[in-house]
Amino acid sequence: xAGITQAPTSQILAxxxxxxxxxTQDMRHNxxxxxxxxxxLGLRLIHYSNTAGxxxxxxxxxxxxxxxxxxxxFPLTLASAVPSQTSVYFCASSNIRNEQFFGPGTRLTVx
Amino acid sequence: xxxxxxxxxxxxxxxxDSAVIKCTYSDSASNYFxxxxxxxxxxxxxxxxxxxxxxxxxxxxxxVTLNKTAKHFSLHITETQPEDSAVYFCAAxxxxxxxxxxxxxxxxxxxxx
Numbered sequence: 001x002a003g004i005t006q007a008p009t010s011q012i013l014a015x016x017x018x019x020x021x022x023x024t025q026d027m028r029h030n031x032x033x034x035x036x037x038x039x040x041l042g043l044r045l046i047h048y049s050n051t052a053g054x055x056x057x058x059x060x061x062x063x064x065x066x067x068x069x070x071x072x073x074f075p076l077t078l079a080s081a082v083p084s085q086t087s088v089y090f091c092a093s094s095n096i097r098n099e100q101f102f103g104p105g106t107r108l109t110v111x
Numbered sequence: 112x113x114x115x116x117x118x119x120x121x122x123x124x125x126x127x128d129s130a131v132i133k134c135t136y137s138d139s140a141s142n143y144f145x146x147x148x149x150x151x152x153x154x155x156x157x158x159x160x161x162x163x164x165x166x167x168x169x170x171x172x173x174x175v176t177l178n179k180t181a182k183h184f185s186l187h188i189t190e191t192q193p194e195d196s197a198v199y200f201c202a203a204x205x206x207x208x209x210x211x212x213x214x215x216x217x218x219x220x221x222x223x224x
Binding site: 031033041042043045048050056058090094098099100101102103104105 | 143145153154155156157160200202204209210211212214215216217
């Protein structure tokens with residue numbers, strides 16, 4: 001059992017390029033989340049999904065989009081990357097007790 | 112929405128001493144309060160949590176207390192060890208709009224030998 005996996009582990013991206021960060025969980029959790037964590041700062045919610053087929057905006061959604069076609073996958077897309085999107089991105093999922101578990105993170109650098 | 116404040120931002124203790132981190136929340140409807148530990152370069156990991164129907168929960172050297180009236184909760188680590196050094200985040204489960212956690216800004220705990 002893998003839990004939550006994210007890909008890629010790290011990426012360097014030119015500004016203006018499109019990028020999709022992948023997140024997959026095998027725990028059959030209904031709810032999933034994307035956070036960004038900037039150096040020395042806390043976790044800020046980008047988008048979330050309470051169940052397959054639904055998504056919602058978090059605290060910092062601008063410049064990002066998500067989809068939730070099935071229970072396991074929750075990809076995050078940057079349509080046109082900008083340097084301010086340089087960050088560590090964590091995907092998470094939560095069980096019916098609201099216990100939230102994080103993936104290993106993707107370190108993204110936009111130049 | 113929910114707002115969570117966390118103090119202190121940094122905390123340095125001697126090995127063997129106790130450490131206390133405090134958080135306050137704004138929404139009285141919040142009912143679940145987890146604590147996460149994040150080591151450098153790693154993912155946040157759930158270490159303990161408390162729900163609104165209890166006042167205290169303990170797991171070996173860590174404990175969490177909740178005061179619903181004052182809307183604050185605290186993490187207590189006793190007999191600190193160097194491996195306790197990490198960033199700790201508190202969070203509150205906000206029921207008002209979606210199934211979400213609101214996180215505090217984190218406390219950098221350093222346990223010195």
